[in-house]
Amino acid sequence: MNYLAHLHLGGSRPNQLLGSLYGDFVKGPLKGHYPAELEAAIHLHRRLDAWTDQHPLITEARLRFSPELRRYSGIVLDVFFDHALAVNWASYSHEPLAVFTQNFYKLLAKQTSLPGRLVKVAPWIIEEDWLGSYQEFEILQTVLKGISYRLKQPGVLAPFWPELEDNYLVLLNDFQEIYPQLIEFAEEHWLVN
Numbered sequence: 001m002n003y004l005a006h007l008h009l010g011g012s013r014p015n016q017l018l019g020s021l022y023g024d025f026v027k028g029p030l031k032g033h034y035p036a037e038l039e040a041a042i043h044l045h046r047r048l049d050a051w052t053d054q055h056p057l058i059t060e061a062r063l064r065f066s067p068e069l070r071r072y073s074g075i076v077l078d079v080f081f082d083h084a085l086a087v088n089w090a091s092y093s094h095e096p097l098a099v100f101t102q103n104f105y106k107l108l109a110k111q112t113s114l115p116g117r118l119v120k121v122a123p124w125i126i127e128e129d130w131l132g133s134y135q136e137f138e139i140l141q142t143v144l145k146g147i148s149y150r151l152k153q154p155g156v157l158a159p160f161w162p163e164l165e166d167n168y169l170v171l172l173n174d175f176q177e178i179y180p181q182l183i184e185f186a187e188e189h190w191l192v193n
Contacts, residue, residue, distance in 0.1 A: 002082040002143075004131045005179075006045050007104060008092065009186040014107055016041045021108070023049075025118040044189045051185055052178070061174040064167045069160055072151075076160045077171070079143050084175035086134035092179065101131040140164065 003021060010020025019034070019041025030039045052058050053074065062073040069076075089097040105126040114122055124130070133139045144157040151157075164171070 002078045002134075003125070004082040004134055005085050005182070006048065007131070008085060008100075009048060009182055010041045010044055011037075011186075011190060013037065017104055017107060018111070020045055022115055022118070025114075025116040025121075027116070040189075044186060047189065048182065048186065052182065055178065055181075057174055057178045061171060064170060064174075065160065065163050069163065072157060072160070075147060076144065076157060076164065079140055079147070080164060080171055081175050081179075082134045083137060083140055084172050085179065086132070088176070092183070097132060097135070101129065104131065105129075137168070 003024070006020045006023060007017055010016050010023075015035050015038040019038040022034070022038065023042045023045025026034075026042055030042060032039070034042070058074070058077065061077055062070055065073045065076070085092065086097060089100075093100065108122055109126055111122070134143075141161055144160060145154075148154050148157045
């Protein structure tokens, strides 16, 4: 899962939303540098990543890609699943996606101290409507290109595009099968935290 799914699953209160995003930018042990609820959301983000990485449905979905591409297939699935969530948003939320994203952008814009490289990334997330743009399948090419540069291997994810197009419906089905399980996993986390 990428940013949108983590935000959707991480809870609706401000610190939960922030922690859901911070999970990609805060590394190492949590030592009370943030409010408890925010750290609980970072912890959930990490647990969701670990849970999905080991889930049999994710293993099966990764096998849909050519063997030479599988090394990075988890990254591509994360991005694709945000697209799948965006296009099916109404099935998982009563709040319209545009309202959800704008409310989150307002919250993010108010933050005076952001962790790590989020300081540089946050303005782009807001200005370019990263979360809402996932509705458009074609935007995934741009997202994957950007991730390739962060991997210091420009173009390494480009070969995935034809296979994403060919496997679109089956990957969408994979998402629809696993996402309710992720919702349940996240809800259980908040029951004990």
